[in-house]
Amino acid sequence: MVVQCSFEATGPAGPHKIAYMDWDDRENPDTLFCVHGLTRNSRDFDSIADVLSERYRVICMDVAGRGDSEWLSRPEDYSYPQYLSDALALLKHLECDQVDWLGTSMGGILGMMIAAMPKTVIKRLIINDIGPFIPNAALKRISEYLGDRPAFRSLEAFEARLRHIHATFGPLTNKQWSHLATHSARQIDPEHWDFKYDPAIAIPFAAVADQDIDLWDIWEAISCPTFILRGAVSDLLPREIAEQAKLRGPKATVREFDGIGHAPALMAEDQIQCIRNWLDG
Numbered sequence: 001m002v003v004q005c006s007f008e009a010t011g012p013a014g015p016h017k018i019a020y021m022d023w024d025d026r027e028n029p030d031t032l033f034c035v036h037g038l039t040r041n042s043r044d045f046d047s048i049a050d051v052l053s054e055r056y057r058v059i060c061m062d063v064a065g066r067g068d069s070e071w072l073s074r075p076e077d078y079s080y081p082q083y084l085s086d087a088l089a090l091l092k093h094l095e096c097d098q099v100d101w102l103g104t105s106m107g108g109i110l111g112m113m114i115a116a117m118p119k120t121v122i123k124r125l126i127i128n129d130i131g132p133f134i135p136n137a138a139l140k141r142i143s144e145y146l147g148d149r150p151a152f153r154s155l156e157a158f159e160a161r162l163r164h165i166h167a168t169f170g171p172l173t174n175k176q177w178s179h180l181a182t183h184s185a186r187q188i189d190p191e192h193w194d195f196k197y198d199p200a201i202a203i204p205f206a207a208v209a210d211q212d213i214d215l216w217d218i219w220e221a222i223s224c225p226t227f228i229l230r231g232a233v234s235d236l237l238p239r240e241i242a243e244q245a246k247l248r249g250p251k252a253t254v255r256e257f258d259g260i261g262h263a264p265a266l267m268a269e270d271q272i273q274c275i276r277n278w279l280d281g
Helices: 042-053 079-093 106-115 136-145 153-164 174-184 199-208 216-220 239-245 269-280
Strands: 003-009 013-025 030-035 058-063 099-104 123-130 185-191 192-195 228-230 253-257
Touching: 003 079, 003 123, 013 079, 030 079, 030 106, 030 153, 042 058, 042 099, 042 174, 058 079, 079 106, 099 106, 106 123, 106 216, 123 269, 136 199, 153 174, 153 185, 153 192, 174 185, 174 199, 228 239, 228 269, 239 253, 253 269
Parallel strands: 030 058, 030 099, 099 123, 123 228, 228 253
Antiparallel strands: 003 013, 013 058, 185 192
16 A cells, blocks of 8 residues: 655754655565655656565655655755755654665665765665766756756646656656656646746756766765666766776675666666565575
8 A cells, every 4th residue: 555645854944844655564574765866756666666565665755845745945955964854854753773775866875875874774775877976967967957947738748848858767658658747747727737846956956067976985984785776878877987886885786777878767677676686685
């Protein structure tokens, strides 16, 4: 059974609502905590959560300003310190002492940061197409589409834009694209559809998009078993960085998916199965 829930987190400007999907089977002894990418939301994990909820309680969080979580009043609060605070508060709210973590892109960076903490709650870490070094050219590409936000007159027009922006997700079925579009859009009026995230997230992101991001110090502090998924043509996780990540810090296992860039959508059977196999063994 899946339930949409929320709780009240705190920040510099006061409280804000954080929404999450709870694939709640209390008989499962383990919890899988899933966090999405920069402009995405918790419903990206519906396919994999449906499978893994056979043996996990799966929690999928909407980061502040995305999905059904509340928008923050100050753009500068869209930052990793706030996201970390919210994620840790949600784990405490759910009384999770230990979790396996699955994070795509931004969600993977959050997982790395928490896994590097002393006495971390993360037992095993899966990061989807992100690593300890991010080239600024890839960040600039993302910044460009963040700043380009046209109005859409129909959900079909919105889906066409989504397919264009996220073509690097790989080959998805029409049903899968429809699922992503339905849960990525908000209807403002009968002839106006928009993305389901606060456009203000582009402001702090633009401030860091002109430089490389080096997270090797964080990576070296991680000691839990770590699994990296990589799109074989990803620009956010170059192959040479993934190869270094296999030798440094937690010495991650890496699995590549041909014909995919940033980031594997985790909706294809082979992607779901490889995660399941790694968790099982």
